Amino acid sequence: MHTTPSPSTAPVSSPPASDDQIGTGRAAKYAGLWDRLAEGYSAKPIADPAAYERKLAITKARLRPNDVLLDVGCGTGSLALELAPLVARVDAVDLSKEMVRIANGKAAAAGVDNVTFHHASAEGLSVFGQGRFDVITAYNILHLVDDVDATLAKLYGLLAAGGTFIASTPCLREGWVPYGPIITVMRWLGKAPPVTTLRRAEVLAAIGDAGFVDVRDEPVTDNRAVLFSVARKPTK
Numbered sequence: 001m002h003t004t005p006s007p008s009t010a011p012v013s014s015p016p017a018s019d020d021q022i023g024t025g026r027a028a029k030y031a032g033l034w035d036r037l038a039e040g041y042s043a044k045p046i047a048d049p050a051a052y053e054r055k056l057a058i059t060k061a062r063l064r065p066n067d068v069l070l071d072v073g074c075g076t077g078s079l080a081l082e083l084a085p086l087v088a089r090v091d092a093v094d095l096s097k098e099m100v101r102i103a104n105g106k107a108a109a110a111g112v113d114n115v116t117f118h119h120a121s122a123e124g125l126s127v128f129g130q131g132r133f134d135v136i137t138a139y140n141i142l143h144l145v146d147d148v149d150a151t152l153a154k155l156y157g158l159l160a161a162g163g164t165f166i167a168s169t170p171c172l173r174e175g176w177v178p179y180g181p182i183i184t185v186m187r188w189l190g191k192a193p194p195v196t197t198l199r200r201a202e203v204l205a206a207i208g209d210a211g212f213v214d215v216r217d218e219p220v221t222d223n224r225a226v227l228f229s230v231a232r233k234p235t236k
């Protein structure tokens with residue numbers, strides 16, 4: 001797959017991100033809110049288990065044993081821990097220290113030793129080397145970042161040539177539910193961070209504009225507000 005030296009050939013102990021790479025932008029101001037939500041998030045059942053299983057199956061089918069994977073906005077680590085047995089190692093980042101603390105506890109309880117959870121935001125990933133990852137997963141995060149295009153550009157740079165980018169993205173301008181006003185009220189109550197209300201087409205276009213190819217809209221649910229996409233960084 002790789003035409004340039006791949007990060008997956010680097011030793012597993014190559015330097016990870018240092019802690020506290022959260023930047024100073026809009027998203028970083030809401031780390032405390034995510035900290036407060038973390039215990040509840042960890043205990044919350046998956047909203048649509050059938051769709052989640054489809055997402056997992058599509059994701060797992062793209063993984064190979066030597067892959068180095070980055071999970072962005074990892075929350076309490078469920079996805080990273082689920083994928084870890086299928087790859088060489090996982091780096092997982094989250095803006096919330098509390099989410100990372102719970103994720104570390106889950107990893108220890110499960111005896112998983114090839115995942116490192118970092119306190120780092122999507123805006124603060126510069127400590128990872130360019131081309132370091134074979135696969136990047138971004139479940140339920142692109143609507144939360146400061147700048148979708150800038151984040152996609154950053155993730156593109158972190159992927160090795162031929163690497164895979166898999167994103168599950170809430171597209172809250174789709175369908176009939178008035179998410180915009182609901183989020184406004186929740187924000188007013190201090191229970192939600194700023195959210196970009198996206199359309200499916202604009203997310204798919206943005207992934208392509210970032211340089212990814214073979215951008216696929218994978219059907220995992222009838223809910224138009226859930227976009228599950230798989231794309232690839234060109235090999236050359």
Ligand SMILES: C[S@@+](CC[C@H](N)C(=O)[O-])C[C@H]1O[C@@H](n2cnc3c(N)ncnc32)[C@H](O)[C@@H]1O
Binds near residue numbers: 073075121141145
């Ligand atoms: C909706 S949860 C999704 C968690 C997990 N990926 C999942 O699908 O269950 C969003 C997570 O992203 C984190 N987060 C929010 N903004 C972020 C940012 N700019 N960079 C990194 N993580 C962020 C939050 O702390 C939270 O854990």
